[in-house]
Amino acid sequence: MINSWEGPAGCEGLFSLKKTSCEIICVGxxxxxxxxxxxxxxxxxxxxxxxxxxxxxxTVVGDNAERFGRALxxxxxxxxxxxxxxxxxxxxxxxxxETVAESFGRKLMMNExxxxxxxxxFAHNHRTMTVNNKKQAMMPEGSIVLxxxxxxxxxxxxxxxDGKIAIMMPGPPREMKPMFDNLVAPYLxxxxxxxxxxxxxxxxxxxxxxxxxxxxxxxxxxxNPTVAPYAKSGECILRVTAKAHDEAEAHRxxxxxxxxxxxxxxxYVYGVDVDxxxxxxxxxxxxxxxxxxxxxxxxxxxxxxxxxxxxxSAEVLKLGMTSGSLSGMDCLIGKRERPEGPTHDALQDAxxxxxxxxxxxTRADLGVGLIKGAGTIxxxxxxxTKVKTETYDYPSSRDAEYVxxxxxxxxxxxxRRFLNH
Amino acid sequence: MINSWEGPAGCEGLFSLKKTSCEIICVGxxxxxxxxxxxxxxxxxxxxxxxxxxxxxxTVVGDNAERFGRALxxxxxxxxxxxxxxxxxxxxxxxxxETVAESFGRKLMMNExxxxxxxxxFAHNHRTMTVNNKKQAMMPEGSIVLxxxxxxxxxxxxxxxDGKIAIMMPGPPREMKPMFDNLVAPYLxxxxxxxxxxxxxxxxxxxxxxxxxxxxxxxxxxxNPTVAPYAKSGECILRVTAKAHDEAEAHRxxxxxxxxxxxxxxxYVYGVDVDxxxxxxxxxxxxxxxxxxxxxxxxxxxxxxxxxxxxxSAEVLKLGMTSGSLSGMDCLIGKRERPEGPTHDALQDAxxxxxxxxxxxTRADLGVGLIKGAGTIxxxxxxxTKVKTETYDYPSSRDAEYVxxxxxxxxxxxxRRFLNH
Numbered sequence: 001m002i003n004s005w006e007g008p009a010g011c012e013g014l015f016s017l018k019k020t021s022c023e024i025i026c027v028g029x030x031x032x033x034x035x036x037x038x039x040x041x042x043x044x045x046x047x048x049x050x051x052x053x054x055x056x057x058x059t060v061v062g063d064n065a066e067r068f069g070r071a072l073x074x075x076x077x078x079x080x081x082x083x084x085x086x087x088x089x090x091x092x093x094x095x096x097x098e099t100v101a102e103s104f105g106r107k108l109m110m111n112e113x114x115x116x117x118x119x120x121x122f123a124h125n126h127r128t129m130t131v132n133n134k135k136q137a138m139m140p141e142g143s144i145v146l147x148x149x150x151x152x153x154x155x156x157x158x159x160x161x162d163g164k165i166a167i168m169m170p171g172p173p174r175e176m177k178p179m180f181d182n183l184v185a186p187y188l189x190x191x192x193x194x195x196x197x198x199x200x201x202x203x204x205x206x207x208x209x210x211x212x213x214x215x216x217x218x219x220x221x222x223x224n225p226t227v228a229p230y231a232k233s234g235e236c237i238l239r240v241t242a243k244a245h246d247e248a249e250a251h252r253x254x255x256x257x258x259x260x261x262x263x264x265x266x267x268y269v270y271g272v273d274v275d276x277x278x279x280x281x282x283x284x285x286x287x288x289x290x291x292x293x294x295x296x297x298x299x300x301x302x303x304x305x306x307x308x309x310x311x312x313s314a315e316v317l318k319l320g321m322t323s324g325s326l327s328g329m330d331c332l333i334g335k336r337e338r339p340e341g342p343t344h345d346a347l348q349d350a351x352x353x354x355x356x357x358x359x360x361x362t363r364a365d366l367g368v369g370l371i372k373g374a375g376t377i378x379x380x381x382x383x384x385t386k387v388k389t390e391t392y393d394y395p396s397s398r399d400a401e402y403v404x405x406x407x408x409x410x411x412x413x414x415x416r417r418f419l420n421h
Numbered sequence: 422m423i424n425s426w427e428g429p430a431g432c433e434g435l436f437s438l439k440k441t442s443c444e445i446i447c448v449g450x451x452x453x454x455x456x457x458x459x460x461x462x463x464x465x466x467x468x469x470x471x472x473x474x475x476x477x478x479x480t481v482v483g484d485n486a487e488r489f490g491r492a493l494x495x496x497x498x499x500x501x502x503x504x505x506x507x508x509x510x511x512x513x514x515x516x517x518x519e520t521v522a523e524s525f526g527r528k529l530m531m532n533e534x535x536x537x538x539x540x541x542x543f544a545h546n547h548r549t550m551t552v553n554n555k556k557q558a559m560m561p562e563g564s565i566v567l568x569x570x571x572x573x574x575x576x577x578x579x580x581x582x583d584g585k586i587a588i589m590m591p592g593p594p595r596e597m598k599p600m601f602d603n604l605v606a607p608y609l610x611x612x613x614x615x616x617x618x619x620x621x622x623x624x625x626x627x628x629x630x631x632x633x634x635x636x637x638x639x640x641x642x643x644x645n646p647t648v649a650p651y652a653k654s655g656e657c658i659l660r661v662t663a664k665a666h667d668e669a670e671a672h673r674x675x676x677x678x679x680x681x682x683x684x685x686x687x688x689y690v691y692g693v694d695v696d697x698x699x700x701x702x703x704x705x706x707x708x709x710x711x712x713x714x715x716x717x718x719x720x721x722x723x724x725x726x727x728x729x730x731x732x733x734s735a736e737v738l739k740l741g742m743t744s745g746s747l748s749g750m751d752c753l754i755g756k757r758e759r760p761e762g763p764t765h766d767a768l769q770d771a772x773x774x775x776x777x778x779x780x781x782x783t784r785a786d787l788g789v790g791l792i793k794g795a796g797t798i799x800x801x802x803x804x805x806t807k808v809k810t811e812t813y814d815y816p817s818s819r820d821a822e823y824v825x826x827x828x829x830x831x832x833x834x835x836x837r838r839f840l841n842h
Contacts, residue, residue, distance in 0.1 A: 031462075031463075031466070031479070032466055032476045032477065032478075032479065033466060033467070033470045033476075034462075034463045034464065034465070034466030034467025034468070034469070034470055035467070036463070037458060037459075037460055037463040038458075038459055038462065038463065038479075039458055041452075041455075041459065041481070042452075042455045042457070042458040042459065043455065044455070045452070045453055045454060045455030046454070046455025046456070047455070048455070049454045049455055055453045055454075056453065056482070056483060056485075056488055057453075057480065057481065057482055057488070057492065058452070058453065058459075058480070058481035059478065059479070059480055059481075060462070060478065060479035060480075061477070061478055062477060064477075067477055067478070070499075071478065074495060078491075300725070300726055300729030300730060301722040301725045301726045301729060301741055301743065302726070304721070304722045304743050305721055305722045305723070305726050305743075308721030308722060308743065308745065309721060309822075313745060314745030314746055315745075317744070317745055317749075318744065318749045319742060319743070319744045319749045319750070319752070320722055320741075320742065320743035320744070321740060321741070321742050321743075322722065322725050322726075322729065322740065322741035322742075322743065323738070323739065323740045323741070324729065324734060324735030324736075324738055325735055328738075328739045328740045328783070329740070330783075331740070331782045331783055361752045362749070362751075362752055401730075
């Protein structure tokens with residue numbers, strides 16, 4: 001039974017609300033062979049965690065009715081809701097619906113609406129519908145159909161007489177994810193007495209431990225919301241997570257905490273609930289109507305690539321230049337300005353030359369020079385009136401791509417501060 | 422019992438070698454919460470598939486001794502070898518060794534060699550060893566220790582009296598992967614009567630179905646090796662897989678098939694058993710002692726980024742220029758050469774201007790211009806004597822990053838052919 005009141009629980013001597021638990025079973029021989037990574041399990045697990053529904057087990061089993069059937073019986077013995085992915089296709093080895101229906105004592109019946117949808121899908125995509133495909137419109141009797149606008153395999157929900165629930169979804173992530181978000185998560189909300197909501201504070205320029213130190217008392221004293229720090233590719237994140245019945249209640253709990261943390265960390269916070277520093281910078285530039293050009297040495301074009309991926313970047317990013325060495329930039333800065341050695345000052349001069357050179361060449365409003373040397377990152381940002389440089393050391397043991405990520409994040413943060421002040 | 426001869430198997434009336442089967446149990450609450458994707462299971466599964474060892478189930482369970490213990494008993498009931506990851510850390514919720522040892526009726530004992538390794542590890546990394554850390558040197562009695570040079574948690578193997586085997590590895594992939602490759606896979610070889618070996622034929626410029634058509638008779642007639650086609654991010658792959666006792670036998674089976682396919686697909690094959698087209702191109706340039714410079718419009722610098730990631734690319738790649746629009750390249754090609762409209766000819770002229778412009782600017786041996794327009798990719802490659810252009814259409818429904826990948830792969834393949842002819 002789900003969400004039912006149970007009798008006295010052990011020595012606690014209290015009535016407790018039994019929480020609904022869920023098991024995820026992913027069906028697919030290609031997962032067992034290691035041909036694909038099981039991202040479905042992760043996606044569903046994260047969604048269930050957000051709904052406040054416990055997951056104690058995940059299982060993967062191949063396209064084999066007997067072994068899947070046994071896994072299903074084990075799952076029914078230890079979870080209230082079983083969510084499956086995969087095995088809803090048209091071929092003979094797609095046996096999920098058949099196996100689950102049998103376990104729940106249901107027959108498969110032709111669902112006329114599903115058959116109609118399927119016929120339309122094939123007509124719309126100029127494909128011929130085979131006899132096999134009709135199998136996908138067969139549904140367990142009395143089940144709730146989950147439409148699949150992304151593909152040919154609808155999902156379904158069986159609510160068993162014994163209180164157990166089976167939810168079947170297709171295997172391809174691009175079909176499964178919208179089905180989970182739009183249909184399964186809303187369905188499961190009734191089994192969740194409280195949900196998790198998060199706000200994310202993003203920080204660049206403070207190490208994780210320094211950041212933690214500044215807010216340690218908040219982290220230690222709060223229980224709802226909780227405050228947890230993460231280090232992530234060139235930046236630090238503080239996630240404020242509240243357990244609440246709805247979004248409004250969650251905001252009442254979280255917002256004062258977010259404001260307090262924000263005021264303590266000051267300008268190191270580049271944004272709250274924003275996607276990424278590059279998106280933030282493109283937004284800033286777009287808002288100010290200013291353009292930018294970047295010259296990068298040693299980072300493989302990471303900064304330009306990250307900016308380019310942001311929607312709206314084509315309007316603000318005029319040009320990026322990339323080389324593995326300063327000599328590759330001869331055409332931009334000329335040989336006379338190349339530094340004698342890898343000293344900090346020489347690198348700084350070179351970064352300024354890059355920034356000024358590309359600003360002049362492209363007539364962008366801002367020019368940025370970014371150099372990754374041995375153990376040192378040097379960044380220069382210039383416009384018509386200002387020149388700023390910053391230098392950071394990095395441990396040479398870190399892998400190159402990680403350092404490129406840090407270097408580009410630092411450059412973006414410097415651009416943000418350059419524009420804000 | 423493992424690899425034992427069993428009695429008459431059903432109606433076959435034959436003695437058959439029972440194959441060893443394996444179950445993978447990943448221990449970690451962070452997987453159940455969806456905080457991380459379970460890449461460990463995929464890595465181990467792929468390794469076992471290569472060894473010819475069957476996997477029928479994968480299980481994920483949290484850091485909870487009781488639930489892990491139950492999952493372990495289920496696994497022992499349906500598999501010969503149980504491989505676990507995770508739960509070998511120093512904290513109170515790391516309970517894998519304790520739980521497995523109990524299930525196999527073994528005690529945990531301090532292993533002096535492990536303790537010594539651990540002490541050295543901490544001294545070497547200038548960290549203080551806590552009492553908790555000593556727990557990591559406790560090993561099940563009679564177990565085979567698996568050294569972990571990457572971290573503080575050694576793994577171990579218990580060979581049970583009932584023939585069941587448990588293999589425990591740490592959770593962090595950078596510790597688990599070398600342990601699996603260097604210690605666990607060699608250990609498991611004795612339970613594998615034949616292994617899988619693959620050769621990979623890489624093709625650019627032929628669609629998957631056209632490629633398949635040319636070798637369909639081989640694909641359909643062969644059973645060992647098998648030949649399977651894959652479409653993969655801008656290229657097609659034919660994987661030739663042989664089941665054999667050793668590498669020499671595998672080569673005897675595969676090599677004639679690889680040669681036959683190669684001769685049928687001709688110049689569309691850019692390499693066999695090579696990593697990627699960009700690595701192949703960097704290798705070609707390095708071998709010829711030639712340098713290259715690229716100007717890209719609309720691809721976010723994808724081609725330069727892919728080249729930059731290849732070791733040795735700094736010597737051959739002089740400069741990359743990236744812009745979201747042709748106007749960003751004004752400084753390179755001048756306004757006079759900008760095409761009037763997005764016609765194929767105008768795009769081709771622009772691509773040639775980009776290629777010639779960057780070749781002149783940088784004095785690289787080869788200049789490449791790559792333009793992603795609406796629905797059309799245009800590539801030009803020039804050197805002192807030759808000019809070549811190619812134009813491809815792409816469906817506008819494909820996502821941008823995928824098209825960037827295809828565009829850069831096409832450019833690399835064109836550079837390869839430019840250099841070879």
